[in-house]
Amino acid sequence: xxxxxxxxxxxxxxxxxxxxxxxxxxxxxxxxxxxxxxxxxxxxxxxxxxxxxxxxxxxxxxxxxxxxxxxxxxxxxxxxxxxxxxxxxxxxxxxxxxxxxxxxxxxxxxxxxxxxxxxxxxxxxxxxxxxxxxxxxxxxxxxxxxxxxxxxxxxxxxxxxxxxxxxxxxxxxxxxxxxxxxxxxxxxxxxxxxxxxxxxxxxxxxxxxxxxxxxxxxxxxxxxxxxxxxxxxxxxxxxxxxxxxxxxxxxxxxxxxxxxxxxxxxxxxxxxxxxxxxxxxxxxxxxxxxxxxxxxxxxxxxxxxxxxxxxxxxxxxxxxxxxxxxxxxxxxxxxxxxxxxxxxxxxxxxxx
Amino acid sequence: xxxxxxxxxxxxxxxxxxxxxxxxxxxxxxxxxxxxxxxxxxxxxxxxxxxxxxxxxxxxxxxxxxxxxxxxxxxxxxxxxxxxxxxxxxxxxxxxxxxxxxxxxxxxxxxxxxxxxxxxxxxxxxxxxxxxxxxxxxxxxxxxxxxxxxxxxxxxxxxxxxxxxxxxxxxxxxxxxxxxxxxxxxxxxxxxxxxxxxxxxxxxxxxxxxxxxxxxxxxxxxxxxxxxxxxxxxxxxxxxxxxxxxxxxxxxxxxxxxxxxxxxxxxxxxxxxxxxxxxxxxxxxxxxxxxxxxxxxxxxx
Numbered sequence: 001x002x003x004x005x006x007x008x009x010x011x012x013x014x015x016x017x018x019x020x021x022x023x024x025x026x027x028x029x030x031x032x033x034x035x036x037x038x039x040x041x042x043x044x045x046x047x048x049x050x051x052x053x054x055x056x057x058x059x060x061x062x063x064x065x066x067x068x069x070x071x072x073x074x075x076x077x078x079x080x081x082x083x084x085x086x087x088x089x090x091x092x093x094x095x096x097x098x099x100x101x102x103x104x105x106x107x108x109x110x111x112x113x114x115x116x117x118x119x120x121x122x123x124x125x126x127x128x129x130x131x132x133x134x135x136x137x138x139x140x141x142x143x144x145x146x147x148x149x150x151x152x153x154x155x156x157x158x159x160x161x162x163x164x165x166x167x168x169x170x171x172x173x174x175x176x177x178x179x180x181x182x183x184x185x186x187x188x189x190x191x192x193x194x195x196x197x198x199x200x201x202x203x204x205x206x207x208x209x210x211x212x213x214x215x216x217x218x219x220x221x222x223x224x225x226x227x228x229x230x231x232x233x234x235x236x237x238x239x240x241x242x243x244x245x246x247x248x249x250x251x252x253x254x255x256x257x258x259x260x261x262x263x264x265x266x267x268x269x270x271x272x273x274x275x276x277x278x279x280x281x282x283x284x285x286x287x288x289x290x291x292x293x294x295x296x297x298x299x300x301x302x303x304x305x306x307x308x309x310x311x312x313x314x315x316x317x318x319x320x321x322x323x324x325x326x327x328x329x330x331x332x333x334x335x336x337x338x339x340x341x342x343x344x345x346x347x348x349x350x351x352x
Numbered sequence: 353x354x355x356x357x358x359x360x361x362x363x364x365x366x367x368x369x370x371x372x373x374x375x376x377x378x379x380x381x382x383x384x385x386x387x388x389x390x391x392x393x394x395x396x397x398x399x400x401x402x403x404x405x406x407x408x409x410x411x412x413x414x415x416x417x418x419x420x421x422x423x424x425x426x427x428x429x430x431x432x433x434x435x436x437x438x439x440x441x442x443x444x445x446x447x448x449x450x451x452x453x454x455x456x457x458x459x460x461x462x463x464x465x466x467x468x469x470x471x472x473x474x475x476x477x478x479x480x481x482x483x484x485x486x487x488x489x490x491x492x493x494x495x496x497x498x499x500x501x502x503x504x505x506x507x508x509x510x511x512x513x514x515x516x517x518x519x520x521x522x523x524x525x526x527x528x529x530x531x532x533x534x535x536x537x538x539x540x541x542x543x544x545x546x547x548x549x550x551x552x553x554x555x556x557x558x559x560x561x562x563x564x565x566x567x568x569x570x571x572x573x574x575x576x577x578x579x580x581x582x583x584x585x586x587x588x589x590x591x592x593x594x595x596x597x598x599x600x601x602x603x604x605x606x607x608x609x610x611x612x613x614x615x616x617x618x619x620x621x622x623x624x625x626x627x628x629x630x631x632x633x634x635x636x637x638x639x640x641x642x643x644x645x646x647x648x649x650x651x652x653x
Binding site: 014083084087107108109111112114115116118119120122123124125126127128137139151152156161162163164165166167168169170205208209210211212213214215216228252264270271276277284285294296305306308319322323324325326327328332333336337339340341344 | 371453454455458479483484485486487488489490491492493494495498499500501502503516520521522523524525526527528529530531534540541612613614615616617618619620621628629630631632633634635636638639640642643646647649651652
């Protein structure tokens with residue numbers, strides 16, 4: 001059967017658990033579908049594409065988060081994510097059903113999967129979007145307006161710009177979307193939807209790659225949920241200075257974050273990276289210590305309620321979004337903050 | 353692993369503006385960027401990709417061909433590749449390629465890789481720092497009809513018909529075995545790229561593409577004409593081959609702007625502004641006052 005005007009979401013799951021970003025996108029797709037339905041009058045369907053093995057139970061969760069229909073490919077060869085078998089199913093279904101929009105979470109697997117599918121479908125794909133909207137696009141040269149396109153909004157060119165990308169002529173309009181930027185919708189267990197089982201047809205070449213072993217790192221870092229994030233960048237010169245970040249984070253009940261420069265320099269593990277290629281955070285307090293503030297980093301933290309920036313360079317871009325600007329060396333300023341907080345907590349204890 | 357043989361690799365590289373070193377000088381007050389203040393560099397993860405290909409060649413023999421698409425000045429990264437040990441370099445340059453998005457780029461690279469000859473492994477950096485899309489590698493693999501290993505960090509072994517590699521993922525790691533030919537995208541943590549060799553730099557300093565002949569002859573006046581220089585480069589294997597859309601048999605509707613389904617609707621310069629911003633002196637009093645405010649607003653407590 002065909003499902004015209006549908007918005008698809010790739011539901012990524014690992015060991016039977018759906019990635020947060022897939023549910024965030026299901027919620028966003030619901031919003032976009034309602035907006036499109038209201039604009040053109042035609043009903044728009046939200047479709048979750050679930051692949052895996054023994055994953056039937058996930059369909060209800062996807063529907064509860066906003067999907068009207070779940071396409072379910074349940075097969076032993078899909079038990080672990082692998083590019084070719086997953087892409088095979090998605091490409092075949094997209095060719096047959098012609099979705100309008102296809103959204104994929106900007107996870108490592110999502111960013112492995114989406115370009116493979118887009119290349120086969122020869123459709124446009126925008127990477128790592130931070131926002132999605134619906135709007136009209138006029139091409140003066142053609143004297144033509146394309147209505148109700150997906151505006152794919154992302155930071156671009158490493159530097160200070162935000163680009164709105166459209167795919168006027170190809171379908172589906174594909175985008176990967178950064179984790180944590182769309183709000184997670186509340187589950188509505190009473191929602192109803194259709195579940196349609198797919199029968200995957202693989203080719204022998206789809207199994208050219210085997211996963212021999214997997215090692216999941218159970219990260220103790222929970223940047224996304226943390227109310228306070230204390231991050232260091234290139235201006236944190238030594239391991240001792242990085243230890244100061246940990247002290248401060250502990251005092252404030254927060255996590256340690258880092259810019260890409262600090263991660264690349266080997267100061268701290270990649271799971272601590274904040275920014276476009278790391279985690280997007282929205283804490284109540286973000287301390288940027290020795291981080292100049294490239295847009296890739298800012299894009300991952302500029303929604304923080306309060307930002308303290310510490311930098312020796314008074315022109316550091318980070319100062320432009322900071323609420324508190326401290327021009328100085330991290331190695332001197334952090335101990336001051338730590339000392340002040342320690343004294344405060346001791347004062348508190350005395351008065352209690 | 354039993355049967356080993358020489359491995360022929362193709363490495364796709366890109367010359368990019370050095371967006372990672374954005375300083376106050378590069379950014380202007382209205383939030384635009386002074387692009388001229390950014391030097392053009394070898395995309396960092398492409399150096400990791402080249403290094404992995406060179407290590408495999410070092411172990412098993414074979415060849416390393418390096419290809420880039422870009423303006424004529426992108427020949428700079430190809431020379432860098434020659435200095436590091438590439439056997440052969442190819443510059444894809446044509447006005448028709450301009451304005452390509454990742455899909456059109458992957459199509460051009462596909463045409464070039466196929467024209468360059470039989471290969472076992474194709475390497476790309478995970479992503480380029482000017483776009484951070486990480487799309488071209490997988491898009492190219494699909495167009496070549498070969499499997500892909502993204503986020504490759506280590507190659508465990510390469511044999512006549514397969515490669516075992518470790519992938520670095522946010523959530524952990526994975527060891528995979530894949531039939532050849534296949535494409536790998538390589539992460540920055542994979543290795544430490546070798547520097548250019550001094551010997552090779554001296555031997556191959558004249559390596560040039562035809563568009564650079566005038567500049568080369570200005571520095572080395574002993575070449576009386578372009579033809580003479582060309583003969584010398586041919587004789588010493590120092591040609592930077594230049595291929596156009598016609599050379600690689602690319603169809604016009606799939607390259608450049610015409611072949612790019614994505615279009616830029618608008619660009620907003622980010623004018624950074626915090627709603628209220630205070631300069632805090634780096635003194636005990638200044639810090640104490642700041643913390644007092646944060647406590648008052650229940651940010652800290």
